[in-house]
Amino acid sequence: MCRHIAYLGPPARLAELLLTPEHSLLRQSWAPKDMRGGGTVNADGFGIGWYAESSPEPALVRRAVPLWTDTALPRLASEISSGAVLAAVRSATAGMPVVETASAPFAFDRWLFSHNGVVRGWPSSVAVLASALPVEALLTMDAPTDAALLWALLRHRLVAGDKPADAVAALVTAVEAAAPGSRLNLLLTDGHQIVGTCWTHSLWVRASEGAVTVASEPYDDHPAWQEVPDRHLVVATPSTVELTEIGVR
Numbered sequence: 001m002c003r004h005i006a007y008l009g010p011p012a013r014l015a016e017l018l019l020t021p022e023h024s025l026l027r028q029s030w031a032p033k034d035m036r037g038g039g040t041v042n043a044d045g046f047g048i049g050w051y052a053e054s055s056p057e058p059a060l061v062r063r064a065v066p067l068w069t070d071t072a073l074p075r076l077a078s079e080i081s082s083g084a085v086l087a088a089v090r091s092a093t094a095g096m097p098v099v100e101t102a103s104a105p106f107a108f109d110r111w112l113f114s115h116n117g118v119v120r121g122w123p124s125s126v127a128v129l130a131s132a133l134p135v136e137a138l139l140t141m142d143a144p145t146d147a148a149l150l151w152a153l154l155r156h157r158l159v160a161g162d163k164p165a166d167a168v169a170a171l172v173t174a175v176e177a178a179a180p181g182s183r184l185n186l187l188l189t190d191g192h193q194i195v196g197t198c199w200t201h202s203l204w205v206r207a208s209e210g211a212v213t214v215a216s217e218p219y220d221d222h223p224a225w226q227e228v229p230d231r232h233l234v235v236a237t238p239s240t241v242e243l244t245e246i247g248v249r
């Protein structure tokens with residue numbers, strides 16, 4: 001499996017969010033606490049997306065190497081501050097390529113997206129879902145992976161005008177119906193709200209001091225961390241957190 005984190009709140013340095021906490025995303029890349037049988041390390045790439053005041057579209061850095069090997073990142077992360085961030089480290093599913101464009105987050109327009117998990121029976125199990133997409137959407141997928149297809153399917157719903165929470169919940173239920181037993185922990189943000197799912201894996205939310213963080217694992221021992229129940233959707237802003245059982249919206 002992978003590990004991911006999304007943050008909204010007062011501007012913070014990327015290093016303070018991703019590198020320096022006791023159990024930061026950096027540490028989770030080589031010593032995760034809760035992989036639940038989905039691998040031991042997250043060494044197949046990483047990505048960081050963040051928003052600046054000058055543009056509604058996020059900046060994005062993705063690499064196909066372990067997070068801990070990028071010698072330029074500590075300096076970069078110490079210089080850049082943002083009030084909206086989504087980042088991930090990758091543990092590639094066997095048979096899927098380890099390339100830069102396969103690393104989350106995926107970006108389009110104002111959106112950033114990440115998938116922690118696996119689609120069972122890939123690719124045949126979701127062929128019918130994929131066939132409903134425009135050909136151009138399939139031809140321009142970031143990579144031939146389950147996560148990239150999930151992003152193409154979700155992006156199609158968003159462009160069609162679906163509300164983010166509705167689009168994410170509908171995607172999870174559609175994929176679970178087509179590929180039972182899939183692990184579908186998703187994170188989506190537009191820089192103003194975070195939509196996430198806990199579906200057969202770990203997800204936590206922390207709301208404190210005018211900020212909200214949604215992550216695969218807590219990065220410290222702050223008492224505000226709350227575990228998201230399985231098969232639940234979380235919609236979060238710096239001032240609100242809503243948990244809803246998926247399928248009961």
